[in-house]
Amino acid sequence: MTARQATVDDASELIRLRTVMLGVDRDDSWCLPAQKVLAQRLAEAAPTMAAFVIDRPGGGLAACATGTVEARLGAPGDPSGLVGYVFNVATDPDQRRRGHSRACLTALLDWFRGHDIRKVDLRASAMAEPLYRSLGFERTADPAMRLKNL
DSSP: OOOEEOOGGGHHHHHHHHHHHHTOOOOHHHHHHHHHHHHHHHHOSSOSEEEEEEEOTTSSEEEEEEEEEEEOOOBTTBTTOEEEEEEEEEEOGGGOSSSHHHHHHHHHHHHHHHTTOOEEEEOOOTTTHHHHHHTTOOOOSSOOOOOOOO
16 A cells, blocks of 8 residues: 655645544634645645645545645754644544554655755644654653644
């Protein structure tokens, strides 16, 4: 099984899979704006966001992994300061345990390597952590923090 790079035409299905990942119903108040931004980012001439997908037999998508590149300041061992971030890794419930997420994530990691990204971050659910560990991800000592409603 081989994941393919998503195109603008996949934006609606990528957002549908995001609702699966988040465990929420589709709500156009956030889905339509998110779909628009996603389509714009996927269409960039020099994209800083990519998604890799597995097509569902009969149409639509079965799984995806999405990532973005963030430009930070360089540091020792990482002079470019470019950091990858993985998010929106989702598989439809009836398509799970078939290697779809692994295929999508492996393709995304290859895309990061092709863009000379040396460090990739993500947040892992307990259910997904074994997959990420098997691909070389490790827990970091730095706890994540967030400021909401700024």
